Each structure stands twice: as structure tokens, then as C-alpha cells.
Amino acid sequence: MAAAADRRDAERLVTRAVLIGAAGALLLLWVFPLIWAVVVSLKSETEVLAYPPRLLFEPTLKNYQDALVGGFSILPSLMTSLIVSSATTVLTIVLAVPAAYAFARLRLRGKRALGFYTLATQMVPPVGLVIPYFLILNRFGWLDTYHGMVIVYLTFSLPFAIWLMVSYMEDIPREMEEAAFLDKANRFQTLWHVILPQVRGGIAVTVIFVFLNAWNEFLFAVQLGGNTVRPVTVAMYNFVSVEQTLWAKLSAAALVAMVPMIVIGIAAQRQIVKGLTVGAVKGGGRR
Amino acid sequence: MRRHGRALAGEPGFALLMVSPGLLVLVLTTTFPLAYLIWSSFQSVNLAMPYLDGFVGLDNYRAMLQDGRFWHAMQLTGIYTVSSVLLQVAIGLGLALLVMQIPAGQWLFRIVAILPIVLAPVVVGLFWRTLMLAPNFGILDFVVQALGFGQVNWLGSPTPALISVIIIHTWQWTPFAFLVFLASLAALPPDVYEAARIDKANAVRRFIHITLPLIRPAIVIVIIMRSMIALSAFAAIFAATGGGPGTATEILNLYAYKTSFVELNFGYGSTLAVALLLITLGVSGVLFHLRTARRT
Numbered sequence: 001m002a003a004a005a006d007r008r009d010a011e012r013l014v015t016r017a018v019l020i021g022a023a024g025a026l027l028l029l030w031v032f033p034l035i036w037a038v039v040v041s042l043k044s045e046t047e048v049l050a051y052p053p054r055l056l057f058e059p060t061l062k063n064y065q066d067a068l069v070g071g072f073s074i075l076p077s078l079m080t081s082l083i084v085s086s087a088t089t090v091l092t093i094v095l096a097v098p099a100a101y102a103f104a105r106l107r108l109r110g111k112r113a114l115g116f117y118t119l120a121t122q123m124v125p126p127v128g129l130v131i132p133y134f135l136i137l138n139r140f141g142w143l144d145t146y147h148g149m150v151i152v153y154l155t156f157s158l159p160f161a162i163w164l165m166v167s168y169m170e171d172i173p174r175e176m177e178e179a180a181f182l183d184k185a186n187r188f189q190t191l192w193h194v195i196l197p198q199v200r201g202g203i204a205v206t207v208i209f210v211f212l213n214a215w216n217e218f219l220f221a222v223q224l225g226g227n228t229v230r231p232v233t234v235a236m237y238n239f240v241s242v243e244q245t246l247w248a249k250l251s252a253a254a255l256v257a258m259v260p261m262i263v264i265g266i267a268a269q270r271q272i273v274k275g276l277t278v279g280a281v282k283g284g285g286r287r
Numbered sequence: 288m289r290r291h292g293r294a295l296a297g298e299p300g301f302a303l304l305m306v307s308p309g310l311l312v313l314v315l316t317t318t319f320p321l322a323y324l325i326w327s328s329f330q331s332v333n334l335a336m337p338y339l340d341g342f343v344g345l346d347n348y349r350a351m352l353q354d355g356r357f358w359h360a361m362q363l364t365g366i367y368t369v370s371s372v373l374l375q376v377a378i379g380l381g382l383a384l385l386v387m388q389i390p391a392g393q394w395l396f397r398i399v400a401i402l403p404i405v406l407a408p409v410v411v412g413l414f415w416r417t418l419m420l421a422p423n424f425g426i427l428d429f430v431v432q433a434l435g436f437g438q439v440n441w442l443g444s445p446t447p448a449l450i451s452v453i454i455i456h457t458w459q460w461t462p463f464a465f466l467v468f469l470a471s472l473a474a475l476p477p478d479v480y481e482a483a484r485i486d487k488a489n490a491v492r493r494f495i496h497i498t499l500p501l502i503r504p505a506i507v508i509v510i511i512m513r514s515m516i517a518l519s520a521f522a523a524i525f526a527a528t529g530g531g532p533g534t535a536t537e538i539l540n541l542y543a544y545k546t547s548f549v550e551l552n553f554g555y556g557s558t559l560a561v562a563l564l565l566i567t568l569g570v571s572g573v574l575f576h577l578r579t580a581r582r583t
Contacts, residue, residue, distance in 0.1 A: 016388070019385050019388060019389075020385075020389055020392075022385065023382060023385045023386060023389070023392075023396070026378070026382055027395070027396060027399050029458070030399050030400065030402065030403055030458070030462060031399050031402065033411075033414050033415070033418065033419060033458075034402060034406075036418050036419075036426055037414055037418055040418055049424070051423050051424060051429070052429050052433075053424075053426060053429060095308055095309040095312055096309055098304075098305040098306070098308070098309065099305060099306045099308070099309030099310065101305055102302045102303075102305035102306040103306065106301065106302035106305065107299065107302060108299070108302040108303065108306060109299070114306065114310060117310075117313075118310075118313065120568075121313055121317040121318070123515055123567055123568065123571055124317060124321060124564060124567075125518065125519040125540060125560065125563050125564055125567055126519055126521065127519065127521065127540050127543045127544050127560050127563065128321065128324055128543075128560040128561070128563065128564045129317070129320050129321070129324075130544070130547075131324055131327070131543070131547045131553060131556055131557050131560055132320040132321070132323040132324040132327065132557070133320055134547070134548070134553075135323070135327070135332070135553060136320060136323060151316055152316070154312060154316050155316045155317050155320075158309065158312060158313055158316070159313065159317075162309060187301045191305075212405060215407070216405075216406070216407035216408065216409075217407075218407065218408065218409040218521070218522035218525075218526075219521050219522060219525075219544075223548055233407050233409045233410070233522070236407075236409060236410055236413060237409055237413065237526060240413055240416070240417065240526075247417045247418065247421075247424070250413065250417065251414075251417075251418065254410045254413065254414070257407075257410070258405075258406055258407065258410055261405040261406065261407070262402065262405060262406075264405065265401045265402065265404065265405035266398055266401060269397055269398060269401050272401060272404075272405075273397065273401075273466050273470060274470075276463060276466055276467055
């Protein structure tokens with residue numbers, strides 16, 4: 001009996017080890033391309049072309065120096081991305097929070113239809129927008145301008161932000177609003193002093209998502225931008241097509257461009273997961 | 288309760304005031320360009336041959352139905368979307384179930400899983416094209432050769448290129464499915480398992496009869512969200528293969544893009560984009576319908 005139990009325990013232990021091993025292998029698969037990019041970014045241009053790739057080499061920071069202050073500096077592009085993403089984020093929040101408040105808390109004729117409309121706009125494939133926007137912005141002379149780019153970025157950030165904020169607004173207990181009404185607070189005061197403090201966390205998550213999506217956007221940026229407005233994603237792409245094999249420099253530049261996102265991702269990991277899962281875990285019961 | 292109702296109904300103007308700026312901007316920035324797209328799809332808008340511009344009725348749509356490249360792109364879109372979404376769900380769910388068994392290491396998985404998600408797809412495409420898959424340079428190319436499979440031209444020959452772009456997309460977005468499933472599994476009440484354990488139900492039966500029905504809403508949501516994204520995937524494919532070699536990885540999205548911005552045929556490009564829009568709406572409609580139909 002005891003031997004049989006032992007064997008079962010041993011089997012369970014082996015199964016467990018295999019499972020953990022499999023999970024660990026997948027984990028490695030996800031983190032590996034990033035680690036390898038770091039390794040390559042520390043190699044000199046001659047070292048990088050050695051094949052088979054060498055693991056032992058003298059690391060150099062030259063690529064980072066070039067990516068930041070050298071002839072391949074991506075600092076102007078980083079600045080552009082920062083401006084476009086920040087402006088998009090601020091505008092989106094200012095427009096989305098009141099709209100979400102109305103959708104979640106107020107009586108409004110045609111609310112269902114309007115909510116469905118907002119959801120539908122989120123499903124438009126970006127290529128279906130970049131084509132008309134190219135023609136429209138071209139006619140206005142707004143190609144390669146900051147305001148043109150921010151307008152276009154609102155197309156994907158606004159519907160998403162409204163829906164995300166609605167789910168946070170719905171979580172506020174009714175009693176809080178009622179108490180405010182009893183105190184004869186007007187509508188704006190209620191929104192400002194009662195509702196907003198309650199959804200601070202939700203606003204933070206929305207800010208993170210909108211900023212991240214704007215920073216990582218490529219299709220609109222490559223086609224509607226240009227020499228004035230060239231976000232960092234486009235700069236990365238140009239790097240490879242123009243400088244065919246300067247892959248160590250590309251790795252360094254790409255890592256610099258992605259570091260803000262990686263830092264935000266890790267720091268706000270819990271909030272991001274909550275944002276990703278807000279509809280899924282609830283079972284999407286609200287729509 | 289009555290006071291409450293009055294308070295809410297009392298100021299319908301306020302609700303309108305709250306909602307109208309956002310909706311107005313939404314109409315101007317999405318619906319207006321979309322109307323322009325549909326209008327363009329009935330026009331000849333060719334920056335290379337502007338003298339032919341004008342209303343052409345259904346000509347673009349007729350041309351599309353007879354366009355072999357369009358049907359090829361449709362086929363690729365189907366293969367790309369279905370396989371990458373299925374892979375994401377299968378691997379993501381499998382890994383989430385695994386990780387649920389090891390509570391101590393979960394934080395590490397959560398952190399690592401967030402990394403691909405926050406990377407720009409264009410950077411992911413570039414990394415894979417250069418660092419992972421480039422002939423005689425990429426580390427994956429090296430590993431495959433070292434294992435004796437010979438040299439595969441990953442992005443330079445049609446079938447491997449299609450497999451590569453599917454792998455790249457799956458690599459980047461499986462963590463999304465994983466994190467959603469992990470959160471859903473963690474939110475399940477523990478007592479449902481207790482009951483099953485007393486019944487001596489084995490792990491597979493527990494999964495099929497208890498876990499799966501409970502997390503089905505999450506699975507359906509992930510399938511809907513990921514299908515929408517896969518149908519419009521652009522940057523990673525564009526950076527890795529540019530739709531090539533030839534048209535081997537040219538999903539409908541890329542075909543519409545290239546027709547417009549490489550061949551400068553905006554009229555026909557609009558038609559292709561309208562087709563993609565209709566497909567996206569159709570797929571989401573079917574998926575949403577499936578979700579509500581199954582639940583009742």
C-alpha cells in the first residue's frame with residue numbers, strides 16, 4: 001500500500017516537473033527575442049555578422065550612443081511620438097470620460113443605439129480609414145502635420161476609451177450619487193467631486209492603454225506622416241530598409257524606443273491585465 | 288426610489304451635453320471618412336492616371352470579383368486569421384491551466400506575458416525578420432540548421448513565409464489570451480472543484496464538464512477580439528515580408544493598402560477596403576450571435 005502510494009506520489013511529481021518544464025519553455029520562448037535583441041545591441045557591427053553567432057564577445061555601448069546622439073539619432077522621433085501620443089491621450093480622456101458617464105449612469109434617449117454605434121466604430125479596419133484620410137488630409141494640406149495625426153489617432157483611441165470607462169463607471173455604487181443629489185450638488189459637481197475620484201483607477205488604465213496604442217501605431221504613421229511628423233515606429237522601419245544590415249544599431253534603437261512601453265507594461269501589469277479582461281471576466285454581461 | 292428616478296430624468300439636457308462632444312468627434316473622425324471610403328469605392332481615383340477619375344458605378348466591385356489576386360488574398364486572410372486565433376486560444380488556455388497549478392511562479396508568467404503585448408507590432412516584425420529568421424544571421428535559422436534541417440528560406444519562399452507571419456502574430460498575441468484565461472480561471476469559485484473532487488471526477492472530465500463551460504464566455508470574447516485584430520493585422524507582416532515573396536503573405540488588408548499606396552489606385556483600393564470592412568462586420572456579427580445564442 002505504502003509503496004503504491006509512493007509510486008503514485010513519484011508519478012505525480014514527474015508529471016508536475018514535466019508540466020512546469022513545458023510552461024518554462026514557453027516562458028523562455030516569449031522572453032527570448034527580447035533578450036537576444038539586447039545581446040545583439042551590445043555587439044559591434046563586425047561582431048554581429050559572425051555566423052554562427054558568438055555568445056562570448058566584448059560588449060560595446062556604441063550602438064546606443066549612435067541611436068541616441070549619433071548620426072542615426074532617434075531622439076527627434078521619440079519626441080514626435082511623445083507629442084502625438086500625449087495629445088491623443090489628453091483629448092481622448094477629455095472626450096471619453098463624460099460620454100462614458102452618460103452611457104453608464106444617465107438616462108438618455110437612444111442610449112443603446114449610441115452605445116452600439118460606438119462599439120461598431122471600433123471594428124472599422126484601419127486600412128478602411130487610412131485610404132480616405134490620405135485623400136481628405138491631402139485636400140486640407142494636413143498630411144504630415146501634428147493635428148492631422150492626432151485627429152486620425154482619435155479614431156481608434158476614442159471608441160476604446162469610452163467602452164473601457166463605461167465598465168469602470170458601472171462599478172460605482174448608486175448610493176454615492178444619490179447622497180450627492182440630496183446634498184443638492186449639481187450635475188457637474190457630482191461628476192467632478194463624486195464620480196471622478198471613484199474612477200481614478202479606471203482613468204489611469206485608460207490613459208495607459210491609449211498612450212501605448214498611440215505610441216505603437218504604425219499604419220497611419222507611415223502613410224499620413226512624413227519628414228515633420230515621423231513617429232518612432234516609422235523611424236524603426238526606415239532604419240532597416242535604408243541601412244540594410246546595421247542590425248545591431250536597429251536593435252539598440254528599437255530597445256530604446258520600446259523601453260518606455262516595457263517599463264509601463266511591467267509597472268502597470270496588474271492594471272493592464274484588468275483592462276484586457278474587464279469584458280472577458282464579466283462574461284460581457286453588460287452588452 | 289422616486290426621488291432617484293426624478294433626479295436622473297430631470298436633466299436630459301445634461302446627458303446630451305456629456306455625450307455629444309465625444310459622439311460628434313466620433314462621427315466626424317470615423318463615420319465621415321468611412322462614407323468617403325464607400326463613395327470612393329464607386330469612383331475611379333487613380334493618382335497615376337488622374338485623367339480617368341470619375342464615377343464608375345459598380346465597375347470596381349465587378350473587377351474585384353474577377354480578380355484572382357483578391358481571391359488569393361481572401362484565402363490567405365482566412366488561413367492567417369483562423370490558424371493564428373486557434374493557436375492563440377489553444378496555447379493560451381493550455382498555459383493558463385498549467386500556470387494555475389504553480390501558484391508560486393505566477394507573477395513571473397504575468398510579467399513575461401506582458402512584454403510581447405506592449406511591443407509595437409512593427410518592432411516585433413523587424414526583430415523576427417532580422418534577429419530570428421534572417422538567413423545566415425537569425426538565431427532561429429542557426430538553430431534549425433544546427434539541428435540538421437538544412438537551410439529554410441523563412442521569409443523568402445511562399446509557404447515558410449506564410450507560416451512565419453502566422454508564428455510571429457501568434458508569438459505576440461498568445462500572451463493576451465493567456466492573461467485573460469488566467470484571470471478567468473482565478474475568478475472561478477473554488478467550491479465547484481471541491482464538489483467534483485469528492486465525486487472523484489478526473490482532471491480531464493473536470494476540465495470538460497466544469498471548467499470549460501464556466502470560462503466559455505472568456506473564450507468566446509478572446510476569439511472575437513483576436514479575430515478582429517488578425518483580420519486587420521498589418522505592421523508585423525509589412526515589416527517582416529511586405530506581403531511577399533510575391534503575394535504569398537498578402538492578406539486582404541495588405542492588398543488594399545498596396546493597391547492604394549503603391550499602385551496609387553485609390554478607387555479600387557477603397558473597394559478592397561470596403562470588402563474587408565464587410566467581412567469584419569460579418570465575422571463579428573456571426574461570433575456575437577453565437578455567443579448570445581449559446582447562452583440562452
